[in-house]
Amino acid sequence: xxxxxxxxxxxxxxxLARQRFVDGLCASLPALDKKIQDFLTELMGQPGxxxxxxxxxxxxxxxxxxxKGWVERTGRAWRENLAPPTTTSRGALASGGLELLSDDxxxxxxxxxxxxxxxxEHVGNPFxxxxxxxxHLEGHELDSRDILRPxxxxxxxxxxxxxxxxxxxxxxxxxDPLQRELAVLxxxxxxxxxxxxxxxGVAASDDLRARVRRPAATGPGSxxxxxxxxxxxxxxxxxxxxxxxxxxxxxxxxxxxxxFQPTMVAPSTGFHAPLPGARPGMAFGNPLVRAxxxxxGVMVQLRRLLTQPTTGYDMVKAPPASAAxxxxxxxxxxxxxxxxxxxxxxxxxxxxxxxxxxxNVVRERSAEFKKKAxxxxxxxxxxxxxxxxxxxxxxxxxxxxxxxxxxxxxVPVLRVALAEPEFFSNLTHPARQLIDRMGACVLxxxxxxxxxxxxxxxxxRIVQVIEQYPETGRRVFELVLGEFEKxxxxxxxxxxxxxxxxxxxxxVEQKETLAIQYTIEMRTMLKDxxxxxxxxxFLFKTWAEVLAMSAVRNGAQHADxxxxxxxxxxxxxxxxxxxxxxxxxxxxxxxxxxxxxLRQGLALxxxxxxxxxxxxxxxTDTLADAFLSKTAAIPQAHIDAMxxxxxxxxxxxxxxxxxxxxxxxxxxxxxxxxDASSIHVIADNGAPVQEEMVAWAxxxxxxxxxxxxHSGASAQVQYVWHSERKQLHLFAAMDGSSYLxxxxxxxxxxxxxxxxxxEEESLTLRATRDALTxxxxxxxxxxx
Numbered sequence: 070x071x072x073x074x075x076x077x078x079x080x081x082x083x084x085l086a087r088q089r090f091v092d093g094l095c096a097s098l099p100a101l102d103k104k105i106q107d108f109l110t111e112l113m114g115q116p117g118x119x120x121x122x123x124x125x126x127x128x129x130x131x132x133x134x135x136x137k138g139w140v141e142r143t144g145r146a147w148r149e150n151l152a153p154p155t156t157t158s159r160g161a162l163a164s165g166g167l168e169l170l171s172d173d174x175x176x177x178x179x180x181x182x183x184x185x186x187x188x189x190e191h192v193g194n195p196f197x198x199x200x201x202x203x204x205h206l207e208g209h210e211l212d213s214r215d216i217l218r219p220x221x222x223x224x225x226x227x228x229x230x231x232x233x234x235x236x237x238x239x240x241x242x243x244x245d246p247l248q249r250e251l252a253v254l255x256x257x258x259x260x261x262x263x264x265x266x267x268x269x270g271v272a273a274s275d276d277l278r279a280r281v282r283r284p285a286a287t288g289p290g291s292x293x294x295x296x297x298x299x300x301x302x303x304x305x306x307x308x309x310x311x312x313x314x315x316x317x318x319x320x321x322x323x324x325x326x327x328x329f330q331p332t333m334v335a336p337s338t339g340f341h342a343p344l345p346g347a348r349p350g351m352a353f354g355n356p357l358v359r360a361x362x363x364x365x366g367v368m369v370q371l372r373r374l375l376t377q378p379t380t381g382y383d384m385v386k387a388p389p390a391s392a393a394x395x396x397x398x399x400x401x402x403x404x405x406x407x408x409x410x411x412x413x414x415x416x417x418x419x420x421x422x423x424x425x426x427x428x429n430v431v432r433e434r435s436a437e438f439k440k441k442a443x444x445x446x447x448x449x450x451x452x453x454x455x456x457x458x459x460x461x462x463x464x465x466x467x468x469x470x471x472x473x474x475x476x477x478x479x480v481p482v483l484r485v486a487l488a489e490p491e492f493f494s495n496l497t498h499p500a501r502q503l504i505d506r507m508g509a510c511v512l513x514x515x516x517x518x519x520x521x522x523x524x525x526x527x528x529x530r531i532v533q534v535i536e537q538y539p540e541t542g543r544r545v546f547e548l549v550l551g552e553f554e555k556x557x558x559x560x561x562x563x564x565x566x567x568x569x570x571x572x573x574x575x576x577v578e579q580k581e582t583l584a585i586q587y588t589i590e591m592r593t594m595l596k597d598x599x600x601x602x603x604x605x606x607f608l609f610k611t612w613a614e615v616l617a618m619s620a621v622r623n624g625a626q627h628a629d630x631x632x633x634x635x636x637x638x639x640x641x642x643x644x645x646x647x648x649x650x651x652x653x654x655x656x657x658x659x660x661x662x663x664x665x666x667l668r669q670g671l672a673l674x675x676x677x678x679x680x681x682x683x684x685x686x687x688x689t690d691t692l693a694d695a696f697l698s699k700t701a702a703i704p705q706a707h708i709d710a711m712x713x714x715x716x717x718x719x720x721x722x723x724x725x726x727x728x729x730x731x732x733x734x735x736x737x738x739x740x741x742x743x744d745a746s747s748i749h750v751i752a753d754n755g756a757p758v759q760e761e762m763v764a765w766a767x768x769x770x771x772x773x774x775x776x777x778x779h780s781g782a783s784a785q786v787q788y789v790w791h792s793e794r795k796q797l798h799l800f801a802a803m804d805g806s807s808y809l810x811x812x813x814x815x816x817x818x819x820x821x822x823x824x825x826x827x828e829e830e831s832l833t834l835r836a837t838r839d840a841l842t843x844x845x846x847x848x849x850x851x852x853x
Contacts, residue, residue, distance in 0.1 A: 079206040082269055084152075086203060086262050091151050091216060093258040095144040099336075101250055102140050106132065108246045121563055128239040135233045142229040150216040150225060176237065179465075181224035188219040191252035195259035202266045210846075214435045217262075219255065226251070355761055360829060364496055367838050371493050374844065375449055379852060382446040384490045391443035394487075398438075401480045402536065419470040427476045428462045429664065431455055434479065447487065449851050454483045456840035463839075464508070468519040471511050474532045475504060481535045481545070499546035500834040503531070506553060508832035510561075510772030510787075527556050557772050561789035571790050571799060576621050578792040584616035594711050595641070603691045604644045611684070612637055616669035622673075629669075636666040638712035640688070642705075644695050653696055660692070725843060749779060750808040750817075762816035767795045774827040775810060777818075785827070786810075 109129045113122075190195065203217060204210055214221055230240050240247075273748065375382040390398065435455030442448045458479045462472050478500075485500050486492045492500060507528055511519055519525050531549045539547040562571045588609045595605060616637070619630040643663060647653045664685060671681045769788055777786045777800060786800035786808060798815050802807040810818065818824040830838070844851055 073278065076208070079208075081232070082266075082271070083206040086199070086265055087151055087216060088509065089201075089265060090258050090262050091147050093261060094222070094254065095147060096768060097254045097258075098140045101247070104250050105243050105247060106136065108243055112242065124238075125242070127617050128236075128242045131235060131239055132243075135235050139230055139233040139235060142233055143226050146170055146225040146229050147216060150221060152212070162659070168635075173231070177227050177231070178224060180237070180240070181227045182220060184223040184227070184244070184251070185218075185220035187248040188223065188252040189253055191249075192219065192256045192259050195256060195263055199259050199262040199266070202263075202271045206271065222255065223248075223251070271807075288612070302826050318514065339451065347563055355759065364830065364834055367834055367841065368494055368496065370841055371453070371837055374841065374851070375453070375493060380446045380449045380590050381444070382449060382490070384494060387446075387488060387490050388444075390487050391441070391447060393441040393443065394438060395446060397441045398480060398484055402539075419468075419473055421469065424462055424469050424472055427473050428459055431458050431462065431479055438483070445852055450486050451483065452844075452851055453493075453837075453840050454479065454486050456843050457836040458482075460836035461508070462841035464832070464835075466512050467508055467832075468511055468525075470519055470525050471528055474525075474528050475507060477532050477536060478504065481538075485543060485546070496831070496834065499543050499550050501831070503546050503553065504551045505831040506550070506557070506770060506772065507531075509770065509774070509828065510557060512774050512828060518662070524560055527553065527560070538575060554771075561771055561787070562799075564801075578794060578797050580617045580621040581796075582794065583620055584613045587613040587616045590714075593639070594714060598641070598707060600641055600647065601644055601691055601695075603687060604640060607684070607688065608637055608640070611674075611676070612640075612670065614674045618674050619670070632666055635712060636663060636670065638708055639663050640667070642708045643692050644688075647696055656692065656696075664689070749806065749808045751779065751808060751814050753811045753813045756814070756817045758813055758817040759818055762820040765811055765819055766798070766815040767791075769798070776825050776827060778823045779808065 107130055110166045113125045113129045115125075116122075142202065200211055200217065211217055216222065227240065231237060353776060372384055376384055389395070432455065435451050438451045439448050458476055461467075462476055464472065467475075482492075482500050482504075485498075489498070489599065492498050495501075498821070509522065531553055534549055535545050538755070591608050612633070615633055616630065619627065619633055623629050639659065642665065643656050643660070647656060665687065667688065668681060671677070671684060676684065769791075771788055771790065773784050773788050775788060777784050784804075784806070786802045788798070789801045790799040791797065796812045798810045800811065802808070815824070828835075
């Protein structure tokens with residue numbers, strides 16, 4: 070039997086792996102450099118404003134002057150980072166050593182973190198395999214500054230970009246292609262690392278992590294250090310292996326789904342980028358597939374984690390919380406009452422330091438609750454909820470004031486999670502929905518525009534209600550969610566310009582709904598009457614518009630509307646056969662008043678001048694022909710019945726779904742006489758659209774932010790309103806312009822990727838994913 074390799078041999082192999090990884094990446098830098106040069110050259114040739122073209126040229130010239138230095142310095146920085154951090158430095162970092170960071174250092178870390186997210190999304194399993202095997206060889210976790218970590222690679226790259234003399238604004242120009250190409254290169258080298266380990270027989274089992282020695286956690290008796298101290302004979306690492314296995318299985322399934330994302334290669338640059346409008350899952354013809362698969366994947370991953378044998382959690386029915394834990398949760402509500410009683414004089418701190426302090430409170434509170442918990446499942450739930458709220462607190466796109474208030478929901482959500490297993494399996498649970506809605510509608514706003522606003526005040530009020538509510542469960546979340554939705558509907562449309570557009574759009578839908586339904590009713594009434602085709606066409610296509618417009622503007626029982634309804638009945642009678650002299654005389658006598666009513670109605674819908682004259686002449690010619698007609702006359706009783714039904718037509722109108730309706734800026738201007746130049750009207754154009762996309766369009770939550778591509782321009786817009794029947798949808802941009810989109814066209818925009826949510830996942834779903842990632846890195850904390 071061959072002797073087992075020594076620890077020294079393991080460390081040498083890990084060092085060799087790092088050496089090859091870094092050498093490979095350094096050798097790829099010239100290719101990366103050329104890609105960036107090609108991209109900037111192509112970008113400089115694209116049309117744009119004078120300022121944009123100048124900025125592009127400046128970026129191109131700056132890169133030409135500094136790119137060689139950047140390539141050299143980046144390669145040197147990567148090689149200098151080749152040796153893993155020493156035990157002393159790791160211990161100093163773990164012990165909580167603090168250092169002052171300049172704004173530039175912080176900005177570099179933020180930018181590098183965002184780049185690393187793209188790289189991590191791409192390298193996926195190969196990175197995980199390389200990391201786990203390296204950790205196994207070295208006997209401890211990779212340090213946060215290890216060169217094998219994508220975040221370290223990206224940070225050194227960003228630092229050298231600036232050290233070379235290039236500007237951060239220039240890096241923003243090339244960020245997207247740079248991070249994508251770096252991800253492609255890194256993937257190949259991580260795969261090479263895995264191959265090297267395979268050649269040397271390094272195990273690839275999922276439970277390698279259970280054998281890794283981890284640094285001690287900050288809390289006594291908790292975290293990975295506690296398990297490591299117990300030694301292998303206790304069997305303590307087994308839960309970590311099971312947790313890791315459940316997480317890994319779900320992640321691998323999701324990675325297989327991600328493999329279907331269609332890509333394109335730009336002809337001149339070779340950069341890989343998503344197809345215009347393509348979304349993962351479009352290989353199946355529906356961009357909803359990817360989002361739903363990812364969301365379900367996260368929830369399946371969570372369920373597997375919570376139902377492993379070590380926790381014994383029941384996803385159907387949860388037992389009552391243990392006495393000590395229930396007492397601690399109840400005590401927190403009493404503390405909340407005391408806290409809010411002094412709110413009148415309390416000045417809330419929303420500084421970045423305050424957010425950090427709140428994050429510490431979340432962590433400390435979960436540790437205290439864990440001490441009160443008596444079962445493994447309770448500890449697991451407490452940890453998952455705590456990690457979710459830590460993730461929410463780290464969302465720097467949400468203003469600090471909102472994060473601070475949302476963090477106070479940790480305990481109420483924990484109550485729900487302990488009592489209702491549905492919280493961990495249902496993405497539409499009201500507790501999740503409320504947090505998602507609060508987060509989605511404030512994304513992108515800076516603190517100055519949120520602090521002290523009505524929106525921040527409403528979020529604060531809702532949190533206070535929830536914390537002090539006597540009942541535990543979903544009821545309070547359902548109640549305040551409904552209240553918040555009503556508030557949003559008012560808040561998002563209260564600006565004068567938006568309010569005016571909403572008023573107009575609502576009336577447009579009302580008018581078009583009535584026009585369609587008036588047409589349906591008149592078709593029914595005239596079905597068995599001998600009415601000439603010309604009169605039918607005029608009533609169905611033109612006069613129904615008149616009736617609808619008058620009903621919207623003046624009211625269904627206004628004198629003018631009633632007169633137009635009577636004119637419809639009179640026209641039908643006048644155009645029918647007149648076999649006797651008395652009927653013909655009556656037509657001649659009533660004709661001037663009828664024609665005047667018809668002209669007034671046509672003017673109401675904007676038909677005037679020559680166009681009106683042509684219509685009226687066609688009608689009078691038809692009436693003249695009726696004098697000579699030998700067909701059967703329409704009985705007066707039928708005409709009277711039609712007049713009565715028309716007079717009270719609204720009583721007979723049903724709630725049928727609307728069909729296509731005409732929508733354009735002229736239509737809006739005509740309705741209320743306003744200038745529609747600030748409204749971009751995007752009407753149905755007959756483009757084919759899947760019914761699933763139309764249904765999706767009807768489910769969009771108000772307040773969500775999107776990127777809208779329209780007429781060759783891109784705008785950041787917020788979904789602020791939909792009409793009662795959801796046939797019209799309004800999006801508002803920060804510059805004051807608005808986009809009024811008809812339902813099926815909205816579905817087509819979603820289908821084509823011309824309207825894309827700025828956040829693919831909801832806030833709580835991202836928080837759940839982050840929690841699972843942290844538990845994947847440290848499974849022991851689940852039960853610590």
